[in-house]
Amino acid sequence: MSVQSTTPRPVAANSVWPQLESLLPQVTKPIQYVGGELGAVVKDWDAAAVRWALMYPDAYEVGLPNQGVQILYEVLNELPDVLAERTYAVWPDLEKLMRAHRVPQFTVDAHRPVRDFDVFGISFATELGYTNLLTAIDLAGIPLLAADRTDADPVVLAGGHAAFNPEPIADFIDAAVLGDGEEAVLEITAIVREWKAEGCPGGRDELLLRLARTESVYVPRFYDVDYLPDGRIQRVVPNRADVPFRVHKRTTMDLDAWPYPKKPLVPLAETVHERYAVEIFRGCTRGCRFCQAGMITRPVRERSITTVGQMVQEGLEFSGFHEVGLLSLSSADHSEIGDMCSGLAEQYAGTNVSLSLPSTRVDAFNIDLAQELSRNGRRTGLTFAPEGGSERIRKVINKMVSKDDLIRTVVTAYTNGWRQVKLYFMCGLPTETDDDVLEIADMAHEVIRAGRAATGSKDIRCTVSIGGFVPKPHTPFQWAAMERPEVIDGRLKLLKQAINADRSLGRAIGFRYHDGEPSLIEGLLSRGDRRVGAVIRKVWENGGRFDGWSEHFSYQRWVDAAAEVLPAFGVDLDWYTTRERDELEVLPWDHLDSGLDKDWLWQDWQDSLSEYEQDDCRWTPCFDCGVCPAMDTEIQIGPTGKKLLPLTPVNGLKLPAGTQQ
């Protein structure tokens, strides 16, 4: 051999690697626990003043590509005196071995025990990660209840969309951040740094107090919840003088100033997405009434075409990925999406780089974009999301698309060579009847009929994919009753029959659905209050893990746990899910400020019931949802008028910076 082995694996002083390594051959996909990905950072423990462990509470294959965690990881690690490492949910096979061999929850970067860190930040994209939070805290050796923790424990901090109502996990977390994290983590870091430099005066309580005083970090222990005799909340009030009555969300303005991720992680194991993803804008004001993401991320802030172009170039160069995802809530709405797609397609023509865009808007423009994106030969399926089956229900949810438009768009896709189109719908929407759902069948039939006529071919398909509606906090539907799972399942059965009533058309239509039961539990968790924490704990004690995975989720376990603990509070599962709330009820998240004016939300809920549609404030005058004045923000959109310059792709071998040549 001409060259000696160069890099022995560095083992950190507090690493659990020596104990962990011998367990790995006994578990499935051990590579997910070894770390060392391109883009991963390992820093000197003793040189760091503030140390963060960041978690995505799902398996590595889902968690690694998560943008939120990657961004915060990079923002934090760019600070010389700060260290951030990542941890993911371990599968039950490893959990069992870790318990037997006393190996604590560890980070994948340097395999350090999570309990050794100052802050343990968890990113909740979905409420179904709550049981995995408990596993991680418990495996880490951190007391499950925040009240039992000492100065030896990290601050357990929740973030991500679900943190807009963290009440169900209020007993288990020390703090939560609502909204964008880039600046929030820097501010929290500064507070922790200063408190530690002062010698940790006042211990944990003082640190949490300092965080709470920012008015943008929610510390549940500083708020008391009082209940009325009928189980509703009477009020939520601070239990000490110096914390704010309401905690406000964070908004990162000027996305061009935050071009992350710059150094995307490249997984060694297989993951759900292996691509370089760039958010092209944040926020969405289309105003779909079921959509929490659209409501809580206002206003719209675009990243400019030139910054996107530069991020793509540098991100691909760093990572070697062959796919670029242009992310946002409704990517086709970017003011310069056309130039962006054609510019990128041009730049990467003749290479193996493909572009993708999670586009859900139903119009011909989307097909043009899709054409542009499939220039390099790859033609993945097209997805459209009308969400509601009938014109009437689409008015209720404010998804403005007509049946004719939809059919015209899909037919254009077929005539342009697409063979497979996916249509997304929801079932269980407010005011929905059997007829609303059955219209989905008509729509699908017509799509196939028109598609066959236009292409003269029988070789076209569409897939109807249906999810259960879950009412979410901070949306106009936060007051709505959920439909019972039996009713949902009944409607889906009727729909399936209606689709197959015509054998010839039915054969060309795929039907995929989630049954109603998991949605009901999501509904319990999304609009739950602190009493729901006892249900989560019971489910977890009874073995609940990975609730986002149908093969692990047990509806019965949740129903049983709810029946066991909720009656003591005078409420039950139905009370949280299938009950409609009235205007004056205090909602568990009323003290958490997403900027949306509660009166405006109520008005939008009433408009919904009278099937009145709401426009988009990007193109029509402001309709006073409350966010911009409350948060001191503004809409930031183009067009900038700039174009992406042709770029000469560097051919040949590239050596990473710092490599000897």
Place this chain on the structure above:
Amino acid sequence: MPIAFSQGFTPHPKISYASAAPTGVGSEAEYLEIGLREPVDPARLRDALDAALSPGLDVLDAVEAAGGSLADRIEASRWRIELPDVDPAALERAVTAFTAAGEIQVERMTKQGRRTFDARAAVIAIDMLPPSETPSGEPAVPCAILEVVVRQVTPSVRPDDVLSGLRVVAGLEPPVPPRVTRLAQGTLTAQGEIVDPLDADRDGATIGER
């Protein structure tokens, strides 16, 4: 890296691995072939790959292929198997029984389901080492060490199959998971030595001819 892609609807980068070590096994001798769009300096390619890969995945050398298939040059592997908490005397008895046997049927789950095959014939050499030679740097625990040379056959006989064989012939049951490392693989000389499969390509004359 100017890597070449396969043709077709979903192009794949041209990489092929020759007899990769099983999951959970260490290795100091893995080989792979990469198809490139244009010639590059092998030393620089080595540097670029090594820099991109994780610590512990070290690219030691790259040579330009002179032709022929790499897989054809992988005739045998040498493995080191460390067996912590195994009594060396018990291992010695097991090895003696293993060597004396003509054929040892073992079972393993493969992608095609459960299969039974002979784990003896492919084993060219099986030797015990003095315990001091642990390459993995583990703290000194009582540990018996084996080195085996196994011929590349189908279905492949892996270190765990050799251990299954030791259990079949002598009831050897390691109390803790063994630590296995591949030390070398390549062509096999008449003397039973393993030769680096890239040696053939290192001959300057061969490259010059292309």
